């Protein structure tokens with residue numbers, strides 16, 4: 001696939017999908033920074049809806065209640081420092097998005113079809129901020145099947161658990177890697193087996209196994225592919 005420099009500067013979309021703790025966020029943010037493009041963390045919107053539900057005392061698995069809450073809340077998706085952020089009823093959850101309550105409930109919320117339809121509509125409207133790098137689970141398969149570049153970033157479950165444990169230890173103190181692995185596998189299981197938009201690589205995605213790769217190496221590979229218009233290995 002080849003994209004001219006002109007087209008690339010206006011509408012290009014880079015989709016980076018993959019399981020939890022595959023390094024997607026760090027890599028995607030850095031790819032966007034290097035290219036000078038807009039960064040979108042689609043998972044943060046699923047987390048934001050989960051946070052709002054928990055905050056409002058709504059059961060995250062109650063589809064009708066979550067849908068009512070979605071419709072009643074005021075959502076905005078402004079651009080800040082070249083990243084798309086969001087506010088709900090004028091509030092920003094901040095670090096609570098990454099906290100344990102949201103983390104454990106978010107897979108249930110992300111499995112609700114109405115929630116996915118709402119988030120997908122918002123994500124597609126972000127084309128106005130292109131060129132952009134969007135990370136998630138279904139960006140290359142469902143949100144932007146016509147994305148110019150699709151990557152699927154993976155790593156072994158053990159390596160992903162080690163990475164996640166390292167991040168968590170920095171935020172929350174000592175953690176048990178075996179427990180982190182169990183929690184990751186539970187979430188991966190839910191994300192991969194749900195009926196709507198299950199986690200899987202797009203048939204035309206480049207699969208990158210980062211188990212033995214550093215962040216810089218993965219970023220360099222993706223940037224090289226994008227800059228070459230898709231011709232780099």
Ligand code: DC
Nearest residue numbers: 042043044046106107110136137138
């Ligand atoms: O990437 P993350 O860990 O912040 O994602 C949070 C949850 O949202 C996770 O359960 C997967 C889900 N998600 C999704 O279903 N589709 C996306 N495009 C992004 C995230």
